Amino acid sequence: MTDFPLAWIRSQYPALRPETGTDRVFLDNASGSQVPQTVIDAMVHTLTTMNVNKGGAYGASERVTAAKEAVRAQVAAFLNAPSPRSVVFGPNATTLVELLAQSFGKTLAAGDEIIVSALEHHANRDPWRRLEAHGVVVKTWPVREEARLALRDLEGLLTPKTRLVALTAASNALGTTPDVAAVSARVHAAGARLMVDAVHYAPHALPDVQAWDADMLVFSPYKVFGPHLGVLYLSDALLGALPAPKLTFLAAADPIAWEPGTQNHEAIVGFGGTFRYLDELAAQLGVQGSGRTAWAGAFGAFAAHETVLLGQLLAGLDELGATRYGLPGTEGRTATVSFNLGSHAPQAVAKHLAGHGVTAASGHYYAYELMMHSLGLSACGGAVRLSILHYNSAEDVAAVLAALAELA
Numbered sequence: 001m002t003d004f005p006l007a008w009i010r011s012q013y014p015a016l017r018p019e020t021g022t023d024r025v026f027l028d029n030a031s032g033s034q035v036p037q038t039v040i041d042a043m044v045h046t047l048t049t050m051n052v053n054k055g056g057a058y059g060a061s062e063r064v065t066a067a068k069e070a071v072r073a074q075v076a077a078f079l080n081a082p083s084p085r086s087v088v089f090g091p092n093a094t095t096l097v098e099l100l101a102q103s104f105g106k107t108l109a110a111g112d113e114i115i116v117s118a119l120e121h122h123a124n125r126d127p128w129r130r131l132e133a134h135g136v137v138v139k140t141w142p143v144r145e146e147a148r149l150a151l152r153d154l155e156g157l158l159t160p161k162t163r164l165v166a167l168t169a170a171s172n173a174l175g176t177t178p179d180v181a182a183v184s185a186r187v188h189a190a191g192a193r194l195m196v197d198a199v200h201y202a203p204h205a206l207p208d209v210q211a212w213d214a215d216m217l218v219f220s221p222y223k224v225f226g227p228h229l230g231v232l233y234l235s236d237a238l239l240g241a242l243p244a245p246k247l248t249f250l251a252a253a254d255p256i257a258w259e260p261g262t263q264n265h266e267a268i269v270g271f272g273g274t275f276r277y278l279d280e281l282a283a284q285l286g287v288q289g290s291g292r293t294a295w296a297g298a299f300g301a302f303a304a305h306e307t308v309l310l311g312q313l314l315a316g317l318d319e320l321g322a323t324r325y326g327l328p329g330t331e332g333r334t335a336t337v338s339f340n341l342g343s344h345a346p347q348a349v350a351k352h353l354a355g356h357g358v359t360a361a362s363g364h365y366y367a368y369e370l371m372m373h374s375l376g377l378s379a380c381g382g383a384v385r386l387s388i389l390h391y392n393s394a395e396d397v398a399a400v401l402a403a404l405a406e407l408a
């Protein structure tokens with residue numbers, strides 16, 4: 001493999017160019033990434049040449065249908081799903097989890113149990129908790145010190161009545177990456193299903209539904225250098241078995257049964273631009289192979305680059321005397337960091353950073369229960385979050401640390 005081609009990478013993102021970018025330093029990537037030119041081109045191409053509905057007996061309709069199905073196959077490869085049939089598109093992950101929970105809820109009886117980890121973004125919490133109204137018992141798998149999830153705690157919660165465990169593959173607030181495969185083994189041994197939220201994981205590492213033995217999973221292409229879109233994975237065993245939100249005449253064992261109404265074609269086809277970008281990046285890196293093999297090489301290089309920047313950021317925050325939350329080091333996590341600086345309100349810190357051209361998140365980032373209750377940060381209004389992606393640079397990290405030093 002060759003050196004990490006950061007200059008080439010940054011040149012692919014119009015929003016990162018000084019003449020286009022309004023913010024010099026993007027460090028709010030966990031809220032949504034920027035997109036490479038290949039995505040913009042694919043969206044423009046779709047809107048320009050095939051902006052019609054599917055199912056028509058004419059060229060543009062056939063082309064947009066084929067283009068969408070080609071991206072469905074690429075997404076299946078991205079997730080290591082055995083078949084494109086398992087890939088459902090939707091507006092965003094939250095809406096897809098809601099659809100899924102309403103459907104799954106219809107298969108449950110009063111007294112059945114669901115376990116939701118305390119690390120969850122509320123998108124993978126509230127739709128399951130709402131099933132309490134139908135007599136389902138929803139338990140929380142609490143975090144321990146450094147916001148770690150312990151398997152022995154899960155084992156204490158699993159019972160013969162457990163039907164589902166909802167777990168994030170990476171915390172959008174703290175970056176923590178639980179051992180999904182180990183959890184999956186416990187969940188399946190108990191006869192329950194595993195629902196994985198890979199929204200914050202997928203921008204940093206390739207999800208693997210087979211290695212994880214996931215029954216259901218969501219991720220959001222708009223965080224993976226793609227357009228605003230959501231994806232749901234449903235295992236073959238569940239597709240067709242769960243009651244789908246479908247129109248009567250559609251087949252149940254088809255992803256279309258889970259895609260009510262007309263989809264955002266330009267976003268779905270546009271996501272193909274992300275895979276083209278990953279292909280080109282893998283070629284730049286000298287990675288052998290194609291498809292998922294090539295993307296695995298690219299993501300491996302992302303992880304190495306992001307870990308270096310994470311180390312730089314953690315060391316800099318410690319030097320400034322910041323209070324950090326979650327895991328102390330670079331292991332077992334993504335390059336996403338939550339912290340507070342002295343008595344400064346998180347929102348004031350984010351505003352200060354914005355004045356220096358740095359985008360940062362502040363508050364609870366929809367991981368409300370984790371931030372406000374498990375970590376007890378309600379009195380100080382949550383925390384500040386900086387989230388690094390592969391297109392960030394050492395200069396970005398130095399810039400945010402210099403701006404924070406003015407406050408410290």
Ligand SMILES: Cc1ncc(COP(=O)(O)O)c(C=O)c1O
Nearest residue numbers: 092093094121123172199200220
């Ligand atoms: C971990 C995690 N899960 C779920 C979501 C919700 O995703 P969406 O915006 O696609 O509904 C987010 C969004 O920030 C997230 O970070």
